[in-house]
Amino acid sequence: MRIALGLEYDGRAFCGWQSQPNGLSVQNALESAVARMAGMPVRIHAAGRTDAGVHASRQIVHFDTEVKRPITAWVRGVNSFLPAGVAVLWADVVDPQFHARFSALARHYRYLLLNHPVRPALLAGRVGWHHAPLSLASMRAAATCLIGEHDFSSFRAAECQAASPIKHLLRFEIQQQGDLFSIDVSASGFLHHMVRNLMGALVHIGKGAAEPGWMNELLVACDRTVAPPTFMPDGLYFAGVSYPPSFGIASEPSFRHYLV
Template structure:
């Protein structure tokens, strides 16, 4: 009898060429499926809530898989972790109904972007935070961010290779707070387009540097044209921080920072 399980993962995106399996490169999906096969004794396909890109991290990615193997729930955490490389770990596991799907039944995704605003580039946090050396106008940034909330056509913030059926998404949260020179940006939406958060970051920082007024963000949204927007910002500080599901599944629905910053 086949059982469906859901896992929560964290990983350091610097070690991987993104989530999705690709030929001749190391990906999170490939490493996880290899570890699950070792534990289950048969090939396993892992399905993620979202496909993170190369260099993008996760403090809580949600994945489901099916198996005929009968193992205690701890085997899908500590046992699988014993076969995973450094830089990726299972946080918890839970049995779920067969109709659960990590991607299709999710009600919201949550991302966090960490940005160091300091004249000198980071060393200890290199690859773990984004960096901006110029002073930023945080009031202008907040004013610009508020214009992105709600349901919009986010075509101006969509990567050319995005495969989403529609560019219309509902952004329910975009908050920024500062702790010294470290800025935290928290995003929540029903779903995100490819590169959407990094493209939003690029536009907000364009405003915060004084290159455009906050109202320019509304013009970008209305234009629905990626070619007139600023470049995609670096992946270094981006974390998939959590995924929300209907309460019937009994899964944690809020991001759970474990390491202070994320």
């Protein structure tokens, strides 16, 4: 039997999604909790990995088990064994052909960026921050060239293990409410640090250090060394995954972030 779970987590307490020898990853915490509920070891597969300090409002995972439990046990029961920074939102029995990672058609991220002269305290670790004024118009103009299929080598981490740097960017939308920018990005897949590297270039342009057209120059260069540094992980949220409708898993991204 294959079970899918929807999760949210605060990345500040973890060293990232992927299992680590120190046991301080989200995967370690979740596998431990599910194993306690199942009464045996369980391997969890996720839709996408997140780095240390990166959050999730809608991570999708699956695991296989022959243990029969009420579906609520995989939510409330598992949550009773999880640390405060991670929670199962829902559980469902899915088609055995479903795979959280390989069945995905697109993945969605949101970056929350506070543009204010003073660093945040109450929102520390939950939003990115830049002190100098940013131009929404310039950032939006810079983002337009990214839509479509491109070689994103200029925004790829050196340690990226993806087979190809070519990805299809489906969406790059930027909104502003007061001091808070929200950047929503959807793609067929993402390279390691791709969103944070794009954010570094976006902020560089937004503060007036380069013209919007420079983003296209970076894209064409296919050279990580010519692009700005990787931006901070604090404001990055894994916001969801789109799957074929036949699997019956809601594909709308979740951008809940509780910033009130």
